[in-house]
Amino acid sequence: MKPSAFEYHAPSGADEAVALLAELGDGAKVLAGGQSLIPMLSLRLAVFDHLVDIGRIGELAGIHVAGDVVTVGAGTTQSRIEASPELTAAVPLLSRATPLIGHFQIRNRGTLGGSLAHADPAAEYPAVALALAAEMEALSPRGRRWLAAADFFTGFWSTALDPDEMLVNVRFPMWTGRCGFAVREFARRHGDFAVAGAAVAVRLASDGRVERCSISLIGMGSAPIRATGAEAAVVEGETAPVAAGDVGAMAVAGLDDIPSDLHGSAQYRRQVGAAMVARAWVDAMTEATNA
Ligand SMILES: Cc1cc2nc3c(=O)[nH]c(=O)nc-3n(C[C@H](O)[C@H](O)[C@H](O)COP(=O)(O)OP(=O)(O)OC[C@H]3O[C@@H](n4cnc5c(N)ncnc54)[C@H](O)[C@@H]3O)c2cc1C
Numbered sequence: 001m002k003p004s005a006f007e008y009h010a011p012s013g014a015d016e017a018v019a020l021l022a023e024l025g026d027g028a029k030v031l032a033g034g035q036s037l038i039p040m041l042s043l044r045l046a047v048f049d050h051l052v053d054i055g056r057i058g059e060l061a062g063i064h065v066a067g068d069v070v071t072v073g074a075g076t077t078q079s080r081i082e083a084s085p086e087l088t089a090a091v092p093l094l095s096r097a098t099p100l101i102g103h104f105q106i107r108n109r110g111t112l113g114g115s116l117a118h119a120d121p122a123a124e125y126p127a128v129a130l131a132l133a134a135e136m137e138a139l140s141p142r143g144r145r146w147l148a149a150a151d152f153f154t155g156f157w158s159t160a161l162d163p164d165e166m167l168v169n170v171r172f173p174m175w176t177g178r179c180g181f182a183v184r185e186f187a188r189r190h191g192d193f194a195v196a197g198a199a200v201a202v203r204l205a206s207d208g209r210v211e212r213c214s215i216s217l218i219g220m221g222s223a224p225i226r227a228t229g230a231e232a233a234v235v236e237g238e239t240a241p242v243a244a245g246d247v248g249a250m251a252v253a254g255l256d257d258i259p260s261d262l263h264g265s266a267q268y269r270r271q272v273g274a275a276m277v278a279r280a281w282v283d284a285m286t287e288a289t290n291a
Contacts, residue, residue: 009024011057070087094128117161127216186272215281222259230250
């Protein structure tokens with residue numbers, strides 16, 4: 001199948017793009033790398049009269065490190081993120097999640113902002129943004145505002161962005177000290193969306209105690225989920241380290257919105273999710289311990 005007819009717009013700047021979105025209303029949609037939107041249009045899962053292509057807007061792409069914050073433009077391609085030595089050093093979780101996204105052809109076109117705005121609960125970047133408490137900068141004709149990742153993802157394929165707002169930047173706070181980071185997921189084939197997965201970040205105190213921990217779950221609900229109960233348990237567990245299997249079990253306990261589809265039942269996903277948390281926990285703790 002092919003998309004129904006649409007009018008194509010190629011604004012040269014971000015302000016022009018959001019002015020177009022405001023003018024064209026509900027019939028308009030941002031087009032970034034097109035790796036999610038074009039298949040949806042082609043399958044007629046979505047129909048828009050106007051596509052506003054932001055792919056040629058240079059100001060939307062870039063990686064800037066300043067102090068303990070890294071700002072990545074929403075239009076930065078996933079392959080640029082994957083190849084960035086600054087991001088490998090400053091935001092390892094983002095770098096390590098990137099090769100798990102589709103295939104390199106997809107990452108050559110797909111953007112950070114496209115993945116976050118698309119808000120697929122099985123995608124890697126939303127889980128990473130949530131784990132690292134990233135902040136999203138939205139632009140509209142009314143100005144700019146910052147949204148916390150915890151407030152950004154509102155449900156399946158939906159975000160807190162208004163229809164005339166565009167994601168322009170994502171700010172990642174750097175974790176420093178004795179830290180470890182890991183992403184683990186299970187997909188049926190390399191490049192497929194994950195059946196279930198987890199992103200884990202830990203920081204150890206000088207005595208080896210876990211002083212900070214973030215655990216985000218991939219594909220375990222209608223949006224990415226922070227496993228706050230498991231996080232609190234490992235930080236509070238001052239006397240004895242918590243076993244990896246227990247961290248996994250705690251992370252998926254109480255989830256009541258796990259998807260069930262042809263790729264796996266909710267019960268199966270719960271088991272896989274727990275195992276992925278446990279493996280990511282071991283990887284992150286090993287790295288932090290050796291740091
Ligand atoms: C075969 C295949 C396998 C894939 N596997 C994975 C995978 O394993 N993991 C994964 O995470 N993704 C996967 N993807 C999706 C891929 O990562 C996409 O790149 C990503 O989801 C969307 O990025 P994009 O730049 O292509 O956005 P588009 O497809 O252009 O846009 C996606 C949505 O986001 C909106 N949007 C885009 N940019 C902005 C912005 N700056 N502001 C506001 N709204 C915006 C668009 O309007 C649209 O609704 C796969 C895609 C394919 C085709």
